[in-house]
Amino acid sequence: MSSVIATTAIRGRFLDIQNTVAQARDIHDQVRYVEDGLLISQNGKIQWFGTWQDGQAHLPAQVDVQHYPDQLIVPGFIDTHIHFPQTEMMGAYGEQLLEWLNTYTFPTELQFSDPAYAKTIAEFFVHELLKNGTTTALVFCTVHPESVDALFEAASNYQMRLIAGKVMMDRHAPDDLCDTPERAYSESKALIEKWHGKGRNLYAITPRFAPTSSPEQLKRAGELKAEYPDVYVHTHLSENKSEIEWVKALFPAQKGYLDVYHHFGLTGNKSVFAHCVHLEDDEWNCMHDTDSAIAFCPTSNLFLGSGLFPLHTAWEKQVKVGLGTDIGAGTSFNQLQTIQEAYKVQQLQGNKLSAYEALYHATLGGAKALDLDQTLGNFNTGKEADFVVLDLKTTALQQLRQSRAKSLEDALFALMLMGDDRNIHATYVYGQRVYSTC
Template identity: 80%
Template sequence: MSSVVTTTAIRGRFLDIQNTVAQARDIHDQVRYVEDGLLLIQQGKIRWFGSWVEGQAQLTKNQPVEHYPNQLIVPGFIDTHIHFPQTEMVGAYGEQLLEWLNTYTFPTEIKFKDKSYADQIAHFFVNELLKNGTTTALVFCTIHPQSVDALFEAAERHQMRLIAGKVMMDRHAPEALMDTAESAYNDSKALIEKWHGKGRNLYAITPRFAPTSTPEQLACAGQLKTEYPDVYVHTHLSENKNEIAWVKDLFPEQKGYLDVYHHYGLTGQKSVFAHCVHLEEHEWDCMHATESAIAFCPTSNLFLGSGLFPLQKTWEKNVKVGLGTDIGAGTSFCQLQTLNEAYKVQQLQGDKLSAFESLYHATLGGAKALDLEDKLGNFNVGKEADFVVLNLHATALQKLRQERAKNIEDALFALFTMGDDRNIQATYIYGNKAYEQSN
């Protein structure tokens, strides 16, 4: 006896980007706006998408339809760089990167040796992602394997697609936060076997950054990547000028910061490097040649005074880029707030960031950066049904502004400029409503 496959039907205004693009100017041609649309979902995936008029024939008799007539439905937001253990230390005062790590980050991460504590923060963290419309994230844990277990267990309750990994760190850190090259290899290997590809969970080999790993540990990270070519690599790169100088002192035999990772086999199609604020020309070329990706983290770069990321350069060099909140140096879980700051970072460099390009980076572009554009990022049939229902009138000021919007692009830009978690009416994960704002 075959089980009945249930269909979920969502009606409303839909907006997405249909295909990944090579240049920002091409995004406008790929924008798909359906004023009155229908999304049909079966077993977590999109079965049909189009206009309500065309789609009614697809509905069975008495099919319930969730209708959002006044909202805007977009693909789920994708966060390409965030630290779940730093959730509790957002807004830590007064330091730049290296001092900030020693003063705030390391003491906080020591707490995650306790699995029950890690469980508590992981539960809070996943709920904050959902509350902010983030449906997929690439996440740093701590050096403790149990921190990875805690996060994936919390994500599994919602069938949420997360990529995460145990931090590898065997020098220049408190003793309580250091592993060894051998233990990092063994722990990471066990976690890959346990979690990678289980449900929607994916694993990332995670050296914190080059200064906190010995050459031996980076070699072990490269060995893991060779043994498990399908897993990700997630680390930091060229965030701060003092950090870059430190790397050059520690690795004088390499041409530059990125060359350290490249030497140990850590660049590639599933490698994501956070920040990249101060890349040299040859490093941009290496990023392109290896199909590595960048996580652009504007609120963090501004908060720590790291610098202004040259987003236009990613288009010039054809380098994949996604958007990262970088909690807790970043100051908001919300991609709307992150895009607000991203726009300002570009303005300070004499560049523009359009509403549609912003949407691209937060959705399909982020999926491309994570090598998941075949699964996520828009409403194409066959993709996983992760999406967000947005209330554009969350405040009196937003309502006033939206009533005067000239078109959908203007409305979207106002949302990205003024929006926050109050605009997230509902978040759907794998076709199921995982969060709904209470009135």
């Protein structure tokens, strides 16, 4: 796809959150709804945004206006934790985390040493993201550099912003899936040089989780982060109670699970830790103090029986949180379905998740978790033009429910609790339509 993109003009109903917030209660004040709006993008960036009445004067000559009068346009969904090699093993039955990895995940990931196979799954994966309205994702690959190449190449075809990295893993896994501390370092370094900052691609240093990396490998990962402070760190943390006990036995010199990563220099404002279901109080404090972020993965946590993530504590501790689908322990690519389960997880803890807070976590809050909130997440001028056109009434039941909606917030909540990929009418990446039901 050409790096020079024509001007795009979109008219319709727009909804976003204008600014990042420190507490959930502040989100309502930042909701922006334009009943009849216009968004003009040029070369992938938002050039103008406002009402249709005001915007007509800004329309370049001979630009076709794409009009969505009956839909709702929101910023592109951001997935802060997902595994592309696990796409084909979604819905694998009957295990909790550690058994699930050994029974299903590792055998599946062995196939990605084949570049042709990796290419096929990467292209399917990227299309599935776009079909579900996800325009940015933080992605696990496998230990094979070929898997990273395949994913970034597939994303580059759409000028899609992806953050991804090669898994670092040198123990407690099949031999053919293990590297070494030095190989993990050198292969990751080469991939950083090849992909980070090229187009919209960004790299993440990716130790799978502490038990599958030796102290020597984590040390090399920390050295890599020190050499390339602008790259991300992406790993798992405190997903499962058995996992936590295993980490404590493997790393007795550290105070706990998070302290393992912190000790090796892997916390920070571009470090994203998936799950964090069972953090201890000092770990919450460390997350806040280091400006690290959490990927909340409700469908995965419920599917594997890992536990209920305490979103209210993240707000209290002012720790950044984004939503993650965590395919393939997660059960849907779709962020609407992820929100459905996030709502239920909070209900089970006696807390609520409003429609606007859910939208925040799926868009601007996710961008903040990825340290991209100056670039993505809403319709502010100058940001990258990634957005989704939602159809609120794709089924007879949705039509009936929406006809009874008392407010915009009620309509959005009903969509989130009843929606799925059928509600994604169109997806735009960098100002261009890359998926449509039409």
